[in-house]
Amino acid sequence: MPKIVDHEQRRREIVHALWQVIAMHGLEGVSLREVAQAAEVSIGRIQHYFDSREALVLAGLERLIAQAGAAYDATAGAAPRDRLLHVLVQQVPRSELGRIGVTVWYAYLATAVTDHRIRQVLAEALRRGEAECAAHVAALRGVDDARAGAAARRLLALSDGLTLRVLVEELDPDDAIDILRAEVDGESRTRRGVSR
Amino acid sequence: MPKIVDHEQRRREIVHALWQVIAMHGLEGVSLREVAQAAEVSIGRIQHYFDSREALVLAGLERLIAQAGAAYDATAGAAPRDRLLHVLVQQVPRSELGRIGVTVWYAYLATAVTDHRIRQVLAEALRRGEAECAAHVAALRGVDDARAGAAARRLLALSDGLTLRVLVEELDPDDAIDILRAEVDGESRTRRGVSR
C-alpha cells in the first residue's frame, strides 16, 4: 500500500539518540524534545514509533541488553578464562564510547531500585549474566555449581563496584582491569589453589 | 526580635522528607511540591530554608555523608578488623530503614556520573572512606600503604557491587555480608596468609 520505511532503523536511530541524552543528562534529563533534537527528528516521529516516553526508555534498556548479549556471543569460540574475563572487563569504560554505554547502563541500574518495571527487565539480564559467568567458573576451577555460583556473584559484584568507581572518576580504568585480571587468574581462595 | 525557631530542626525535617521522596521515586521524582507534601509543610517553608531545589538536593547529600561519618566515628573504640567490617557492611541494607538510606545513597551516586556538583561532594566522601579503610587494612595485615590502598579499593568496590545487587533484589543481604566477612577474615591473597 503506502510508503514503506525501515522501522528497525528508525527505532535504532531514536534509541541511539536516547542513549546520548541519558549519557549526558541522566535518565532524569530525558524528554521527548531532548531526544528528538539529539536524533534530529521531530517529536511526532518518536511518538509514531514509541507509544510513550516510558515505552521508549524501556526499549532503550532492552536494546542495551541485547547489544551486550550479542557482544558476549561473539566470544563464543574463546576459552572459558577469556570469556569470563571478557564479561567482567567489558563494562569497565576504557574509551569515551565505552564510557557512554556504561553510563547509560548504570543510569538504568539506579532507577531499577525505585522503578519496578525496569527492575524486572534488568534483573533477568543480571541473572543470565550470572549463570554464564558461573558456568565458566565451574569449567575453569572444577568446583560444584553452588560454589561456582557464589564465586560468579562475587566476581560480578566486584566488577560492578569497580566500574562504579571508575565512573565517578575515583579509580583509573586500568587499575580496575588489573584487579579483575588478578582475581580471575591468581585466585587461591577456592582451596583447589592454582597458585600462580 | 521576632519569632525564633530552631532552624536546624526545620532543615532536618525537610531533608528527611527529601530522603523519603528519593527512596520512593528517585531523585527524578523530587519536586518541591512532593517534598512539601511528604514533610507536611508548605512549599513556602522549604523555599525559606533552601535557596533552590538544587541547594536542597545538595544539602540532602551533605547530611547523608555527615550521618554516615558520625556512625563510623561511633565505632572509634573497636578493633581495626571490626571497624573495617563495619565500613564494608554498614551499607548493605538489612532493615527497611537501612534500605531507604542506601537507596538514597545510590541515587546520588548515579547522578554523580552526570552531575559534576554532586560528584565533587561525593568523590571527597569516597576518598575519605577509602583512606580510613586503607588504614585499617594496613594495621590488620601489616602491608605498606600502596598495597593497603589497593586492597581497600578492592574491598570497597566489592561492597558497593554487592550492595547494588541486594538493592535490585538479586542477592540476599545475608549472603552479601557473608562474602564480605569471609573477605576480611579469610584472606590469603596478601601472601602473608592468615589461612583461616
Next chain:
DNA sequence: GCGTTTGCAATATAACCGTATTGTAACAGG
C-alpha cells in the same frame, strides 16, 4: 490515475514544574 493506508509534522491541551512576589501573623526589644 485513484483511493487507501502509512508516515509523519504541526499544533493543541492540560498538567506540573521551579521560582518570584506579596501578604500577614507572631513575637522580641525599646
Next chain:
DNA sequence: CCTGTTACAATACGGTTATATTGCAAACGC
C-alpha cells in the same frame, strides 16, 4: 504599646512536560 523583623503561607507566572489531535504528503495496489 509600638515598631521592626522573622517565618512563613498563598498565589501568580512563565516555562516545560507528555500526550492527544489533526492534517497532509507520499506511495503502493489496483
